[in-house]
Amino acid sequence: MEGIGDEIGDEIGEGSREVEVEEEEEDFIWRYEPQSSSDEEEGGEDCFTTPKKRMVVTAYGEEEEVLELKVGMVFPCWEEIEEQFRGYAKQKGFGIACRCGTVKSVVGSDKEKGIGKEKRNCLWTCECYGVPERRRKASDSLHEVIGSGVRKSKKCQCPVHVFASVNKLGEWVIRRAVMVHENHHPTPSKSRIIAYNRKKFLRENPHVLRQANVCSQSGMSVAQTYNLMAVQRNGRGRMPFLRKDLNGVVVKVRKARTSGGDARAMFDYFKKMKADNSDFFHVYWQDAKGMLQDVLWVDARSRAAYEEFGDVVCFDSTYLTNKYKMPFANFVGVNHHGQSILLGCALVSHENSDTFEWIFGN
Structure with missing residues (x-):
């Protein structure tokens, strides 16, 4: 037995x-x-x-394959579900969006008020989920064809979505999962055009931002910087981000450098020059609303040169190279060697008699 x-x-x-x-x-x-x-x-x-897990080759190189989500899978938190879904979408070549979710008030989660909110369920969908918006232009007449003037939309009623909720044990369980796309065909090569993936790549690779900032400070435009990076990566097809993403990064750095605005940065420079040399002179004029109109500044060296070579002064306001379209005017003289010397500078808002009277009066 x-x-x-x-x-x-x-x-x-x-x-x-x-x-x-x-x-x-x-x-x-x-x-x-x-x-x-x-x-x-x-x-x-x-x-x-x-x-x-197997290794797959995507537009970003060789990566570990992410398993697709299925009904009944259990996760400790909703962040892991979103991360898993984003990894799967990145390898397949489509983007996802967090559509909706409900929250529940919980006592003790907020230390100050004693009451907080916790997410109870959430819905993630393909970025092509939903009906396309069919907005018409205001100039279109009612007798025109309905299809004309319709704004383009990437939404094509794709049913791919994942819905998860919290069970009694506090775990997140996937209740619905549809992974079959309709009306569009995602491929791994399309991952480079997904906005989330592009921004994530720039966040995780600070050396790219440093290179863009160095090129910007050296006088290169954003287009030239992007073309340089594309050559280093053997073509634009291998670039994991677009030129507009690089432009946004460069603009953000410029704004951080002049957080109070260009006018504030200019006056901070004037203040620094005044602290170094008390003979530095600057004056500005504002309108009734407090908007900056005209600025005049003269450094100590120009003031000393004016005392010696101020017999003949040339005033030129034909320079227009700044982004605010404000003419840059300068005072130029001639020294005893026949060389041109700078005697003063100004930014003017309007080339009229009132502006010139204010400049020469100071």
């Missing part, structure tokens, strides 16, 4: 093991690897290693 029982137990064990292998064959490839020299010598056929 003991021998028969052992044989039956062995058969049940082998049968259950075969069922487990069949269930996991969709996601993993099981293979035997000896854990030690003894296992290899004894030929341990029943020893299995931890399943390993």
Whole structure:
């Protein structure tokens, strides 16, 4: 009886093991690897290693394959579900969006008020989910064809979505998961045009931002900087971000450098020059609303030169190179060597008699 029982137990064990292998064959490839020299010598056929995910090649290079979400999967928090879904979408070549979700008030989550909110369920969809907006131009007449003047939209009623909620144990369980796209065909190469992936790449690679800032300070335009980076990566097709993303980064750095505005940065420079040399002179004029109109400044060297070579002064206001379209005017004289010397500078808002009278009066 003991021998028969052992044989039956062995058969049940082998049968259950075969069922487990069949269930996991969709996601993993099981293979035997000896854990030690003894296992290899004894030929341990029943020893299995931890399943390993396959490596896939995407537009960003070789990455570990992310498994698609399925109904019944359990996660400790909703952030992990979103991260898993974003990784899967990145490898397949489509973007996702967090559409909606409900929250519940919880006592004790906020230290100050004693009452906070926790998310209870959430819906993530493909970025092409929903009906396209069919807005018409205001100039279109009612007798025109309905399709004319319609704004373009990437929404094509794609049904791909993932819905998850919290169970009684506080775990997040996937309730619905649809992964079949309709009306569009995502490919891994399209991951480079997804806005979230482009911004994430720039955040995770600060050396790209440093290179863009250095090129900007050296006088290169954003287009020239982007073309330089594209050459370094063997073409624009391998660029993980677009030129408008690089332009946004450069503009953000410029704004941070002059957080109070260009006018504030200019007056901070004047204040620094005044602290270095008390002979530095500057004056400005504002309108009734407090808007800056005209600025005049003269450094100490120009004031000393004016005392010696101020017999003949040339006033030129033909320069117009700044982004505010304000003419840059300068006072130029001639020294005893026949060389032109700068005697003063000004930014004027209007080339009229009132502005010139204010400039010459100061």
